[in-house]
Amino acid sequence: MFFKTILSFFLLVFSLSSFAFGEWEFSGFASIGAGKLDQENVRYIDFTDEWSMNSDSVLGLQAQVELSDRWSFITQVVANGYDFTEDDPYTPKVEWFVLGYQIDSSTQARIGRFRTPQYLYSTTLEVGYTYQWVRPSQNAYPLFMSPFKHLDGIDLSHATSVGDVDLNYQVFAGITEGTYEGTMGEAPWSFGGNFTASWSDFTARISGHQLNLNIDYPGFEEIGLVAGYQQLASIYAGNPEAEAALLLIPASFNAEEQITNYVSLGMEWAINDWTLASELMHYRSEDRNFANDADGYYISAAYQWGNVSPYIMIGEYHNRFSDDVKNKVLASEQVIAQGVNTDLDTLRAQTIAVFDLFNVDQETITLGVRYDFHPKADFKFEVEYFNFLSDSYGNFYPDSPSEVGTTAVLTSFVIDVVF
Amino acid sequence: MKTLNRILVFALAGSLMSSMTMAEVAVIVHPKNPVQSLTHKQVQRLFLGRSLMFPKTETKVYSIDQNEESPVFSHFYENVIQMNINKLKKYRAYYLFSGKGRLPLPLESSNEVIERVANNQNAISYVNINEVSGADVKVVFTMP
Structure with a gap:
C-alpha cells in the first residue's frame, strides 16, 4: 500500500508541469512523506509509533495572472495531510487570494489573503523544496501559531539598496482565525512588519507581529x-x-482580547559549500486567563556536495503557561x-x-540529508532526537503521561516536488 | 596511446569551443526600451525578480530565460547573476510560491529569445554576444 502510494505520487507529479493558459500561469508543489516515533502511547503532529504519511504530505496548486503593468492576482489552494484541525486529511484550503498593485519599481501594495510573513520560510512553509529540512524547526516555528499562518488583510512592501546591500521592508495588517488541536483562535485585528537585509550570500531578518486574540478551548x-x-x-x-x-x-x-506579541530574528549565510541558518522566536502574551509565553531557536548547518547535502540542526523550545x-x-x-x-x-x-501539561521544555538534535535527484525534486531523510526537560513532554501529546519517556526519536523522510 | 590522444584532442577542442561559445554574454532588451545600459547589480536584481520595473522607468520587466540545459543559461546564472544552479532552483521555487511574482519565461533557443525580445518592449534576456549581430535588439550589458 505504502509503495503503491509513492508510485502513484511519482506518476502524478512527474506528469504535471507548470503551464500557461492565456495570461494565466499555473504551477504547483507536492510533498509525500512518512515518519515514525520510537515511543508508544504518544503523538507528535500526526506521528505515532506506526509509520504514517499525513504529517508532511501536502499538495498545492497556484494560479497567477498579470492583469496589467501594475495589477496582478495570485491564488494558491493547499491540501495538507494534517493541519491540526478536525477536517478530513487533504481538505483543500485557500491560502493565497491576493490582488497586488505595483506602485513604483520597488513598492507593492496587496489586498486579500496572504501568508503571514512571520519567519524566514513562513511564506513557503508547505513548499518543502524551498528549504533544507524535512520540515522547518518546530522550536522556532511553534505549532500553536499554525492557526494564524495566513492573514486576510493588506500589506505594503518596499525594496531598495544601499551599496551592495539589498533592503526589504514590509508592513501588514489583517484578521485571521484557525484551529490548533481543538483550540480555536481568532484575531479580530493584527498588524506587523519585517525588515530584511541581504548582502552577497548573507541574509538577516527581523520580524514583529502583534495580535489581538480570542481563544476558546x-x-x-x-x-x-x-x-x-x-x-x-x-x-x-x-x-x-x-x-x-x-x-x-x-x-x-479562555481568552478575550488578549494582546500577544511575536518577534523573530533570522539569518542565513552561504559560505562556499556551507549554508548556515538560524532563527530565534520570542512570543509574549498578557498574563491573564488562557495565555502563554514561548521562546525557541534553531541553528542549522548544511554542506553541499554536488546534489547531496547533509545537515545538522539543533534547537530548544520553552513554553510557560500563565499562572493566572x-x-x-x-x-x-x-x-x-x-x-x-x-x-x-x-x-x-x-x-x-x-x-x-502546557509548560514545555525541550531540546532537539536533527541529523539529515537532502538529495536533489531531479531538477525539480528532492528526497530528504532525517532523524530528530527530542530531549524532554522539566518533566514535560515537549510538543508531544501523551495518551497517558506516566508512560512517556524523557526522550524520543522521530525518523522521517519526504520527497518534495515543484512543477 | 592513440585513444588517449583522441581523448585529449576532443577535450581540448571541447574546452576551446566552450570558451569560444561563452566568450561574452550580452543582456538584451527591445530597441525602444528607455534603458540605455544596466549595471551588474541592476542585471542581478532584474533577473532575480528583486526589481519588477526597469530602473528609473515605468516599464515593467518581462524577463526571458534560455533553455535550462543550454550552456549560456548556466554561464549566465553562475557568472553574471552569481548564484549556483542548485541555489537558483530553490530561490526560484521560493520566489514563485511566496507570491512575489512570475518567473522568467523559458524559451528553447537563442533565436526564439532574440525574436521574443525584438517583439516585446518589456522584454529582457541574454544571449552570447556573437548571436546579437544584425538582430533588432539593444545590448544594455555585457560580461565575459
Whole structure:
C-alpha cells in the first residue's frame, strides 16, 4: 500500500508541469512523506509509533495572472495531510487570494489573503523544496501559531539598496482565525512588519507581529472541569464569596482580547559549500486567563556536495503557561480551605495538573540529508532526537503521561516536488 | 596511446569551443526600451525578480530565460547573476510560491529569445554576444 502510494505520487507529479493558459500561469508543489516515533502511547503532529504519511504530505496548486503593468492576482489552494484541525486529511484550503498593485519599481501594495510573513520560510512553509529540512524547526516555528499562518488583510512592501546591500521592508495588517488541536483562535485585528537585509550570500531578518486574540478551548468542558466548578459553585450558592471564587476559575479557561506579541530574528549565510541558518522566536502574551509565553531557536548547518547535502540542526523550545488560572485556584483555597470538600480538592488538583501539561521544555538534535535527484525534486531523510526537560513532554501529546519517556526519536523522510 | 590522444584532442577542442561559445554574454532588451545600459547589480536584481520595473522607468520587466540545459543559461546564472544552479532552483521555487511574482519565461533557443525580445518592449534576456549581430535588439550589458 505504502509503495503503491509513492508510485502513484511519482506518476502524478512527474506528469504535471507548470503551464500557461492565456495570461494565466499555473504551477504547483507536492510533498509525500512518512515518519515514525520510537515511543508508544504518544503523538507528535500526526506521528505515532506506526509509520504514517499525513504529517508532511501536502499538495498545492497556484494560479497567477498579470492583469496589467501594475495589477496582478495570485491564488494558491493547499491540501495538507494534517493541519491540526478536525477536517478530513487533504481538505483543500485557500491560502493565497491576493490582488497586488505595483506602485513604483520597488513598492507593492496587496489586498486579500496572504501568508503571514512571520519567519524566514513562513511564506513557503508547505513548499518543502524551498528549504533544507524535512520540515522547518518546530522550536522556532511553534505549532500553536499554525492557526494564524495566513492573514486576510493588506500589506505594503518596499525594496531598495544601499551599496551592495539589498533592503526589504514590509508592513501588514489583517484578521485571521484557525484551529490548533481543538483550540480555536481568532484575531479580530493584527498588524506587523519585517525588515530584511541581504548582502552577497548573507541574509538577516527581523520580524514583529502583534495580535489581538480570542481563544476558546472546549476541551476543558469535555473533560468536565467547567461543569465540575459550576456544580460545586451551586453548592456554595449561599456563600457569594465562595461561589464567585469558584466560578472565576472556569471563566479563565479562555481568552478575550488578549494582546500577544511575536518577534523573530533570522539569518542565513552561504559560505562556499556551507549554508548556515538560524532563527530565534520570542512570543509574549498578557498574563491573564488562557495565555502563554514561548521562546525557541534553531541553528542549522548544511554542506553541499554536488546534489547531496547533509545537515545538522539543533534547537530548544520553552513554553510557560500563565499562572493566572493557578493563582485563581490557590485564591479559592483562601475562601474554601483544602480538606473542606474532597471533590473540590480533586478538581483543583486536576486543574493545576492539566495546566502544568502546557509548560514545555525541550531540546532537539536533527541529523539529515537532502538529495536533489531531479531538477525539480528532492528526497530528504532525517532523524530528530527530542530531549524532554522539566518533566514535560515537549510538543508531544501523551495518551497517558506516566508512560512517556524523557526522550524520543522521530525518523522521517519526504520527497518534495515543484512543477 | 592513440585513444588517449583522441581523448585529449576532443577535450581540448571541447574546452576551446566552450570558451569560444561563452566568450561574452550580452543582456538584451527591445530597441525602444528607455534603458540605455544596466549595471551588474541592476542585471542581478532584474533577473532575480528583486526589481519588477526597469530602473528609473515605468516599464515593467518581462524577463526571458534560455533553455535550462543550454550552456549560456548556466554561464549566465553562475557568472553574471552569481548564484549556483542548485541555489537558483530553490530561490526560484521560493520566489514563485511566496507570491512575489512570475518567473522568467523559458524559451528553447537563442533565436526564439532574440525574436521574443525584438517583439516585446518589456522584454529582457541574454544571449552570447556573437548571436546579437544584425538582430533588432539593444545590448544594455555585457560580461565575459
